[in-house]
Amino acid sequence: MEITDLTPAEARVWDAFPRGEGVDFRESPDEPSGDGAAWGPERTVRADVLRALLLSVPPQEDRVAGLKLYGAKIVGKLDLKYAVVDHPIRLRACWFERKPMMYGAQMRAVVLSDSTLPGLTAATLRVDVVLRLSGCTVDGPVRLAGARITGGLFLQNAVVRRGSLPDEADEAPLQLNHAEIATDVIADGLTVHGEFRLNGAGVGGQVMLDRARLLNPGGIALHAETLSVGTDLRGHRLQAQGMVNLTGARIPGQLILSRSRLSNPDGVALRASSCVIGEFWLRKAVAPIDGIVNLRRSQVDLLWAEPEVWPPVVRTDGLTYRVLHPHLPAEERLPLLEREEDGYLPYGYEQLAACYRTVGDETAARTVQLAKLRRHRSTQPRHSRAWGALQDGTVGYGFRPLRAAAWLLALLLTGTVAYALDPPRPLKPGEAPDFNPLFYTIDLLLPIIDFGQEAAFAPSGWHQWLSYVLIVTGWILATTTAAGISRSLRRQ
Template sequence: MEIDELAEAARTGRELDLTGGAQLDAAVLVELLSRERPPRAVRLRGARITGELDLGAMTIDCPLALEDCVFDGAVRFTETVAKSISMRGSRFGYLRADYLRTSGFLDLARVEVAYLLNIGSAHVGHDLYLGGARLGRTDKTALLALGIEVGGNLHARDLKAEGALVFTDALVSGHFDCSGADVRNPGDRALTADNLQVGTFMGAEGFSAQGVVFLSGARIGAELVFDDAQLSNPDGFALSADRISVAGDLSFRNGFSADGSLRLVQAHVGGRIVFDGQVRAEQHPAFVGDGIYVDGDVEFRREFTTNGEIRLFDGRVGHTLRFAGTSTVPAGGATLELSSLQADVIELLNAEPFQGKVDLIRTRVRDFVDRPESWSPAIGLLGFEYQTLRNDEVSVRQRLSWLRSDGFGYSPAGYDQLAAAYRRLGRVEAARRVQVAKQWRRRRVLNPVGKLWNWLLYVTVGYGYRTWLAGLWLVVLVALGTTLFGGAFRSDMRASAPVGPAFQPVAYALDVLVPIVDLGQKKAWYPQGGAQVWSWVFTGAGWVLTTAVVAGLTNALKRD
């Protein structure tokens, strides 16, 4: 092709369609774009460009469109300044556009690059199009976009890459949409976008990554969406997003699947986090959210399943942390690690128990909602603080069995928390039952003498919470004493003086039973033989009963 024909088309901005195998020397394009008077636009379609097209460090003052072309050599836009560039549908062995600056868009949709597409530190004034691109790999990197700035949106839907996509320190003013993309770099990073700044990040609608999706330190101005995404890194983390900040929601829904762990340590989510997919993790916990801060809800919905641990150690949830539905039960010995978590509400509403330990050590929550069907065989409740138990249908007996399942053994604070919650609900008798159960459980940490005294306090005054038992014991013992001293052992009773009050079995039984009572019978009559033995027994029983009553009334038994 002659340069004059191309120049005439460029002068008017007309597209020149060379589909069919027409060749054009790259030097012709360089010469045309180097002219002092720029053309209106250079638009080529379907040409085969021979030689290396090096437009580096040039200023291109017209729109440039080289679409559906085949380039035999490398293409360079290093430090180029241009209005807009479209290479849509073209094929390259290598394309380098680092430090490129465009006032308009950069269109690389449907391009095919055999080795490396380098647009690092480029500045694109409007949108960047990468949708449908087919990218190869050089040293496991298919696309290098370190520090790129995009003034509009970054479109990468249905992109295919054999190698990593690197967007470290990138700034995208609008949204970053890689829905439906397929990125393969097994055993390494598939998508690296640490410190990315973007409005919305969409990795949905079949987005697939073999390797780590790395978003540590990213700043997402609206939503981060992984709905229907397929992430795979079986030996480690499928998603690593430490210190990420998401102003809106973080979504893993509609068939989301991860073969590998999800890591959001010290992340901040301004909206909510929603899970209803599947996470398979062998080497690490399924979800690691240590120090995470979520302003809204965190929901593990009915469709969510995992075989690994869910960990939110030292996290903060502004509203509700919810586990609901039969499919949310972690299988294969998984646990919930919620130690030191703070939340407004925690809901454990599975229809089947968690298979591993549920750890609520030092967790603080306003409302706790659960159901016995969801309880784990082992649970850690040491230091667990809550204000209200919202499921009042759980019986006191069931709540006490819940406390007994604490893997740390006897913890008086757990019983005090439960009793306080019942008192706030106005259930005073339930609170008393809990306090009695606390003292009974305390027997396990006492020596033999302490256990005996603990048992006596239980049967006599209910540890001070059932002092009416003492009155019942007194009635029983007085009745027994009346029967013994006025019947079988009446003949063993002797008067202390020739003249004195007549013997009254009821009054005598009260005299020997109650130390502070003096009805005159004990002074006027003294026992012998069997009556003397029973007198000692009743005196000892009276002291035990009196001591227990005094201990209960002075609140001594309510200390841990």
């Protein structure tokens, strides 16, 4: 293209490029780019002119060339497919008639902040420094699948909507699947009307989605399967309509969904199965999660969640965690284990008990173990349930030893008083020892103790029935206590 073909607006840009100087067409620094379709020729620049600048114009001596443009109306298609561009591109607050094409290109830096675009095609793009789409309004798919960005990706307060073309109707509006970002993805305040696709991506630093709005009711709001981050995934005050899918994600730092609102009432709202997470924060949720939560087979070092955050159905089979916060009585944590849709799963109880032992709360751990046995009893045949109910009522399956002591004391007092008022007759008069109602009752109650009283005296009438009750009760208490001690020793 010859210089004589340029309009006055394009000539300004052409002259400024070799020196790396900026051209600002805006009437005010805060002028929005959404009205760019109505801008006149005085601020209109053809995309072919920008392409020619980037690919053919050399820099001025001792200067760093660069495209730095504010508030321009860019008409035509900025086609940089497979291009190698050594100059930084800064097109701030611009309005694009057609979606830029950067597929397979190699760039130094690309800044499109506060611009309005019908989409962006930049799959497998290579950027050495930074890609900025902060504050952009994009009415079509942003295709960054497989991109490689040595610096960071910035999407703060951007708005991305579905495309209006027929072939874009079912396409995810924001595509970062299998992208590699060396530092951070900063997307606080981002709004996506449709699926935000991040599966298979690798981020060297953190992914920040604080105050983001991911709106895809009935579908997938955040698709981040096998996502790998270097530090954290932050979603403080995140609003997600649709499933948040983090299956297989690796987050060594913190997964923060505090004060968030997750909603997918007809399906799974949060799927974080088979994940490895350092700290998982669900604290102070705005409302309970609306939809199923799937945490199966995940490994979490610290899980911070109040009981009221959980929905009616939670899948926790194989979930491993070391510490639960806040530290609450076991009675407040146990209802979560009853929300497993597959019914009774002993592993969940063992995991919760182990968590309480980790922090030294043996009382809570015993409460969990007792709840596990009670839940297990409900799944057994009637005769097994009867024996279990007997163990539960007498010694709490061995987890309530003081209950056995109370039973023994009550029976001991009953027998002692009864036999003191009406002593049984001796079997061999003149040879029997002096009768002692206390030790006679102990002989009946405790099968492994023999003070010689039981063998020397024979009760009659209702005292004989009382002796039978004491003998049978003693054996039951001894058996259930031994079973409880055996379980405790196995756990030790």
